[in-house]
Amino acid sequence: MADVKICGLSQPAHVTAAVQAGARYLGLVFFSRSPRAVTPAEAAALTADVPVGVARVGLFVDPDDALITATLAEVPLDIVQLHGHETPERVAALRTLTGLPVMKAVGIASVEDLPQLTDYGLVADMLLVDAKPAPDAALPGGNGLSFDWRLLQGRRWPRPWMLAGGLTPANVAEAVRLTRAPVVDVSSGVETAPGVKDAALIRDFVAAAAG
Template identity: 70%
Template structure:
């Protein structure tokens, strides 16, 4: 029931749904829930400062109250890793943040029976057709800033893209805006893009991987 609700992502009325990604402590989970976030993200990517082991993620996911959808962020994960995560961690949504092909997205969706969110990096108009392609196979799109060349991380770099590139655009699936969002700029990003869902990680941190509960609350309040 909760997953069906969050995946509907209405485009009109109400506040903007917020995803706080890269939760690493019990305090993070509670801060996200208390602020009113709709989604909490757990990162399974060793090069990220927000990376969790499967036991760590399991413990945090079990703390999450009803109403906070639990998202597993993976990067080009094979079936063995996905099997291991889902055997232990009560996940609601799989977020694919690597170079997964549309065929791989379809395969994962069919294999696990969970909603799949596909991240697509945007830096210029040349990147926009990929959003149309992935909208045919994913349950939700994450429209993110493309990582700079040589970056060790596919996301969570604190970079924004030109939001005017997607102003007025809509896809056949719900979508979420990410990339360089902060409490100071998220309202403007929503205004320019029409986004009804937003994702933040580094923008609510005091240091890489260290969430600040005051910034989490301010971020959610900015789009409430």
């Protein structure tokens, strides 16, 4: 059984579907090149009625201080997610700047990538274990790629963590079984086209993750 984060939400109906299905985290993308991008004003409207206990997560890619500050002035985020090439030092600095929990995404393709989880775990509040994007990928995440989940078996890190990367309603139960992930994160796996979420797929994903 795992909690769920639905990332890349951009329509009110899909926020409602995620909340009603039982998702514990809602992801809002503040990265203009993403087909799932929203403005701070749009994000504020989307999450205005989110109930207590459901966390609003803002996804940023190598943001400067001005972007973070301006976004937080409009949207009461609960968690800042960093999905770029932020260094551990930058993660720590943004944690201080925002006063919010910070989650760092780390791309995994092989066992050589795993030590980064320990490094970032020393400064971040949460870790997002994702599939490493291809070198020429246009987006740092949301590409529908997975990695060998067996790499995570029996491993522990100093912070809470989420599993992402190529998860769908069809494979999430197996991913949770293999990794014991406490939380799973999905974006493209509950879409009918890039950026277009599907309420039925959201419900199916949350149910499958719950076991």
